[in-house]
Amino acid sequence: MIRYPIFEKDATIGVTAPSSGVQSQLHGIVNEAINRLQEQGFNVICGETVWTQKKAKSAPAKVRAAELNQMMADENIDLIIPPWGGELLIEILEYLDFDHIQNKWILGYSDTSLLMLAITLKTGIATAHGTNLADLRGEYSDETTTMWKSVLSTKKNESIVQHSSDKYQKEWQHDTPSPCVFHLTEETNWKTVDGNKVQIQGRLLGGCVDVIRHLVGTPYGDVRTFSEKFIEGEPIIWYLENCELSTTDLRRSLVQMKLAGWFENCSGIMFGRSPANMPVDNYTVEDVYQDLAEELKISIIYDIDCGHVPPQITLVNGAFAEVEVESGKGRILQTFC
Structure with missing residues (x-):
């Protein structure tokens, strides 16, 4: 059976960078996105890997994996959204604690999709391919993107419909x-x-x-x-x-x-x-x-x-x-x- 995480309106969102982090000149993008989420009633916890980027990765593989493992084990965090994708997420797979991953959502795309597919295949926990954190920084979102909250809020044995964009x-x-x-x-x-x-x-x-x-x-x-x-x-x-x-x-x-x-x-x-x-x-x-x-x-x-x-x-x-x-x-x- 597939296990579906639970997502509530006042959820706590963990932001970590298992692939690429954010260069200093672009930190404002992350801050904008965090502010938007907080305005919507979410709590946000940001990891250290988000703020660094060197040689095509946010940090060494073991550091990235450790921060992700910590957020996955933290019962106070309901959803994890990386700032965006990147190039070398595959380096962290061998250091992830798949046996103790909590039933919580991960949302993203690009390089993040490798992590999400691996987690679903190994554990049966559902993961969500969709928007990343950086794309949530706008004053408002289009109807297609905005559906991420409704989809993640869907309960077990319930259904949700999405339509092609205009x-x-x-x-x-x-x-x-x-x-x-x-x-x-x-x-x-x-x-x-x-x-x-x-x-x-x-x-x-x-x-x-x-x-x-x-x-x-x-x-x-x-x-x-x-x-x-x-x-x-x-x-x-x-x-x-x-x-x-x-x-x-x-x-x-x-x-x-x-x-x-x-x-x-x-x-x-x-x-x-x-x-x-x-x-x-x-x-x-x-x-x-x-x-x-x-x-x-x-x-x-x-x-x-x-x-x-x-x-x-x-x-x-x-x-x-x-x-x-x-x-x-x-x-x-x-x-x-």
């Missing part, structure tokens, strides 16, 4: 900050490989392909044991997003996942919008999706609200999902069962 952000405009953080200018259009309506059901698993692919073949990426132990062989819906990979590197990564058995008993795959997906020798990302759909004989949905092109739907690893896509619009019902 518009998404094409590119970051740091020189022209807005009260909403994001500049949502482009029409959202969820797509399917065959262009037809798609309906799929299954348990959600996923994250950023760039990093979660490195769990393949390790003790932290045992999808088969997770399936047998925690979801009794129910079908899996994978949600995946590409941060920096070319189409051929994405293809190699997906084939590796397939050969490792990650897509066994898979009912469908959803791909997030991507700032990457650069074609190689006219091999496009649509070709990648087509090849995968034909090989696995499953539905492929793409350009969903997930990943490095905001806004993002909050997707819960381990939750049972019913997904429907038609005419460019998407609906995801998640049940915490």
Whole structure:
């Protein structure tokens, strides 16, 4: 059985940096986000790793792991949100105390998705792929991003619906900050490989392909044991997003996942919008999706609200999902069962 953490209105949020910390000139971003959360009634406890960054990491692996272990063990902390992702979170996995992880939420994306997928696969504790701390600093949030609180507040055996966004952000405009953080200018259009309506059901698993692919073949990426132990062989819906990979590197990564058995008993795959997906020798990302759909004989949905092109739907690893896509619009019902 999947274990779902409890999240209340007056929750205490722990902020730690298991991957990248925040450089001194950007500390204001963190302070703004903390202030916004406090205005909403949350308590915030900030770790030391948040404020440092050197050589592509917030601190040495053992230091990052120790702070995360401490926050995971602290019964006063209900939710952990890193400031953002990064590059080298994988270094801390061998130092994490998976046997004593408390049942609490972790929320984030990018490099954080590697941590969350590893925790769900090893422990059966649900984790939440969605916004990071830095993106909560605005005076207000868009309707899609704001749903993170409602999703995490969902109780066991209850359900929550999220819909595709109206518009998404094409590119970051740091020189022209807005009260909403994001500049949502482009029409959202969820797509399917065959262009037809798609309906799929299954348990959600996923994250950023760039990093979660490195769990393949390790003790932290045992999808088969997770399936047998925690979801009794129910079908899996994978949600995946590409941060920096070319189409051929994405293809190699997906084939590796397939050969490792990650897509066994898979009912469908959803791909997030991507700032990457650069074609190689006219091999496009649509070709990648087509090849995968034909090989696995499953539905492929793409350009969903997930990943490095905001806004993002909050997707819960381990939750049972019913997904429907038609005419460019998407609906995801998640049940915490």
